[in-house]
Amino acid sequence: MAEEHICISIYTTPGQAAEALALLLSAGFEGSALSLLGRDRWAESQSVGTCRMGNALVYRGTQGDTWEKICSGIPGRGGIWFFEDGPLLVAGRVADSLTTAPGEPMAPGAKGLETALTRFGVPEASAGSYASELSNHRLLLFVHGSLEATDHAQHLLSVTPATNHTLHHGASG
Numbered sequence: 612m613a614e615e616h617i618c619i620s621i622y623t624t625p626g627q628a629a630e631a632l633a634l635l636l637s638a639g640f641e642g643s644a645l646s647l648l649g650r651d652r653w654a655e656s657q658s659v660g661t662c663r664m665g666n667a668l669v670y671r672g673t674q675g676d677t678w679e680k681i682c683s684g685i686p687g688r689g690g691i692w693f694f695e696d697g698p699l700l701v702a703g704r705v706a707d708s709l710t711t712a713p714g715e716p717m718a719p720g721a722k723g724l725e726t727a728l729t730r731f732g733v734p735e736a737s738a739g740s741y742a743s744e745l746s747n748h749r750l751l752l753f754v755h756g757s758l759e760a761t762d763h764a765q766h767l768l769s770v771t772p773a774t775n776h777t778l779h780h781g782a783s784g
Contacts, residue, residue, distance in 0.1 A: 616780050617732055618754040618761040620773040621744050625649060628750040631771045632685070635754065638767055642685045644760070646703030649750035699724065699745065705731050705753055734779060749774070 622628040628647060635645060685702040705727075724745065725738040733741060741751060752773075754764035758780070765776050 614758075614781055615732070615755060616758050616761040616778060618764045618768070618776060618778050619733070619741070620752045620754075620765075620768045620771070620777075621775045622750045622752060622771075622773055625750060627772050628752055631752055631768055631773065634767060634771065635764060638763075640754065640760075640764065643704070644755050645685050646701070646705035646753040646755070647685060647750060648699060648701050648705060648745060648753075650699055650745060650748050703753065704755060732779065732781070737777070737779070 620631060622631065628649065632645065632647070636642065724742040725735075728738040728741055729735050745751065752768075754761055754768075756764075761778055765778055768776050
């Protein structure tokens with residue numbers, strides 16, 4: 612099996628992440644190669660809910676329309692995880708790293724999120740900064756694949772308003 616890599620881009624708003632996702636999909640990237648993590652800024656004080664109906668995600672929160680649009684391009688698993696510092700919305704393959712193996716408890720708060728990110732292949736030295744970005748209501752867009760594919764994604768995304776694009780080699784996700 613070929614070694615997998617991850618390109619991670621950080622966005623300030625769900626709208627920016629949605630535009631980047633649309634750019635990748637229009638360039639021929641498969642939705643199954645993409646994951647998105649973020650927080651609904653105002654969800655911490657409101658009831659929110661999500662469910663998957665067929666291939667569609669139904670999300671009720673202040674950014675529901677945007678998250679439903681985003682998730683329509685990312686097939687597979689998704690949902691909301693609750694950490695000490697609030698709910699985290701996740702779509703795509705990275706969601707699997709947030710579920711723990713039997714008998715393996717998830718650490719609380721940011722430490723649990725860091726553990727999940729490293730389980731997915733993010734280097735331990737970078738996991739804390741990504742958890743911090745999420746706590747500051749940024750969104751993380753992951754592109755999973757070969758070195759060639761992730762390099763191409765990084766090049767395409769360089770024209771988007773991301774605050775950072777980082778390529779991580781040898782991911783396990």
